[in-house]
Amino acid sequence: MSTSFPNARRWAVIEIMIIVLLALVPLFTTFPYRVNIFLSWEGAYRLSSGQVPFKDYGSPLGYGFWIIPALFFKIFGPQLITLVKAQVFINIIAGLSFRSILKSLNVTPGVRLLSVLVFVMSYSFFNFWPWYNHTVIVYELVGLSFLMRSFFTEGKGRRYLLMALAALFVFLSLFTKQDGGGMALMLCLALLAYNSLETRRWLDVPVFLGFFAVIAVAFIVPLMPGFAYWFNHGQAPHSSRLALNDFTDEIMGASNWIKIYVLLVAVCLAAGVKQWGSWIHERREVLFALLTLGILGEAAIFQVTSYTPPDNNIFFHSFAFAFIASWLCRLLSIPLNTGRSLIMATALILFWWSGIWWKYIGRYTDRLFPVKEAAYAPNDTTHENAVSRRNFMIDTDTTDVPVSKWTFSRLPVFHKIYMPQPTVAGIDRVLALPVVQQKKDSIRVLNMTELTPLAEAMPFKLETGQDYPLWYHLGVGMFNRQLAAFKGKIRDHHYDIVLYEYAPTLNNFFPFAVREELQQHYQLVDSFLAPRRPTNAMIEVYVAEGAQRPYTDALLQKADTLK
Structure with a gap:
């Protein structure tokens, strides 16, 4: 994948602007009380107050999720809106990490810009509140970005420093949520194994594992003995709450996007690889394929192990798009180096993800073009009973308070x-x-x-x-x-x-x-x-x-x- 492209700094500025500006949008609005946000608030409040996890309170999760919100509580105070500010920061870090991964893989600037847009629209823009099922993936992205940079760094000292940082954030991923963090570790080890095989840097895998073990011990030992009871690693009284058919039913019976992406990745490789024996030594391309397939596999499992809310695993869209778009642009000679082509491609992506941004515009169109519906009146025989998609269900909940009537x-x-x-x-x-x-x-x-x-x-x-x-x-x-x-x-x-x-x-x-x-x-x-x-x-x-x-x-x- 070619790295020669004019105006590299201009591309970088546009990509970073997309990440930062869309992340800042929540700072200028108000919010309804979020279901389950109580847990984000109390964990951050206890941590920011100086309480020690597993000493002053117990949790089946590590405290990685609450680190950033707790720091923001120390800076801005423990208001609920501070959690939104913390999530703005988390979204920026997530976008920059994703961009860094694509840069390490030498994804062409046009595809990279569009992939960043897909990432922001599909995974960051609507995430206004911090939640552990999101933060676990963000830590993974940071870890992957450092790991990818280490693969293409020659100096041993700098390479090991990057690997240590990768191990730190992969551990924080595991210390945020065991399922996502565990899969992040396995994905990193798979990428390390291939890279070590190709570069003959046989120490990279044990060095990474050594860093990971030292970091884990440094975090965990001061939290004992409460940690051994609370942190869920399969011991009583914890239970997995999962069954094999949970995975087969979800993956085989649903997961349409993931399966379509796997099919398209396979088609791209089948069409583009002429000699597999030589392609397998193209480090960046193989790492890109392994990373994409690994993310798709992780997303398939994550949707079962972390089943609520139902869109926890949609981090896979941007990786799949980046890989497939890179190969299609090369195979079909699609130019993404002109303003016109980028504008057209951007418009198509915005149309693809219109469900994310339209709900904000829809508030205004509903006011401009209000729909007049006849109220349900069971004993009214003087008017026709008008039935439409807006009123075909009869709402019998007398306690419901529409969000439009919520107050401060x-x-x-x-x-x-x-x-x-x-x-x-x-x-x-x-x-x-x-x-x-x-x-x-x-x-x-x-x-x-x-x-x-x-x-x-x-x-x-x-x-x-x-x-x-x-x-x-x-x-x-x-x-x-x-x-x-x-x-x-x-x-x-x-x-x-x-x-x-x-x-x-x-x-x-x-x-x-x-x-x-x-x-x-x-x-x-x-x-x-x-x-x-x-x-x-x-x-x-x-x-x-x-x-x-x-x-x-x-x-x-x-x-x-x-x-």
Whole structure:
């Protein structure tokens, strides 16, 4: 793949502008409360407060995911919007790492620019909030970028430095999520093995593994012995929660994009490789093919091991596009070195990924061209019953609050974040409770809800301990031992106030057994919508039985009704 191309600096500027400018867009808007963002906030809040993972709290994951958000909390404060700022930084790092990988492989500037655009549109632009299933891949990309650079660096000292940095970020990938990080390590070892075979640098693989082992020991040993219990490496009480047919059903029964890309990669190689015996020694081309197929394989597995949300694995599009476009441009002599060809190609890519950016423009077109629908009236015989794609389903959910009617809280920690009005009002009532006003900083709170920023807003001191879970999903973030401890504390009235999120359609997302104990030993004084769509969860407010409760008659009447 040719590297000779005029105006190389101009290409670099355009590519970096695409990465940075699109990453900055979230800084200029507001956001609805994000489902599951509570975990990103509390992990970053605990880490930024000086708490030590696996000493002050436990998690089945390493703390790699929370490093960047915690640093941003230290700089900008623990507001929810700070997480968006952290994700802006993560998206920029991801884009630059992807670009670096393509540069190491000598992808031509035109294809590289278009591939960067595909990467940003397909994987970064809509990721406004940090989440571990995304960060694990970003660390992998950083590690791959350093590893690829080491392959084509001659000086041993510089090469080993790059390999050490690659090992660090691959470890951080594993220390963010075991599945993605483990596959990142295997992919790196496969690339290292081929490169060592071709260059006769036999020490590269053991050196990389040595760096990885030293880094792992340096991170893990200070966290023992709690790490051995909490970090999921297949030991009890953890379980894999996977079965062989999960993979076969998903890969063979779906995964259409991945299978199409594998087919196109095979066609490109079959059409373009004339002599396999000599091609196998073309290091950059073989590494590109191995990397692309490895990413596709990783994506196929990742969609099963990390199944929510369903688009976790779409990092593969940009790698497949870069490989296939490179080969097609060469085989079909397609020029991508003129403004006209690039504009046409860019327009096609934007059309391909229009679903990402159109939802923002669609907000304005909906206002310019409003659709007038006849309301559903079951007993109305004077008008025709107009049925269309917008109203053919009858919505019977009387608790739903459309996002268009969500509102902002007065609390600084929720700045620029809007929630259902009942949620905002419920938060205000919680902060106005006499027990909260009387005990101030000494109040003991168990907050089993998605409103983790209340720790800063109330404020109250988070519980700590080697056996205390970072989050409460039974069988995932905590186990029966922790459940028994919570039940015992509730029986002993350890907490002044308990906030519990009742989500009946989610399997013990907050343990149902805790709610049963609360109903026996605490008094329910309030209930309001949780900040999620669909509105399938309620936040319940409990206070200890026998405590001083000078609540208003209206609040007590509402509590009796809820019971």
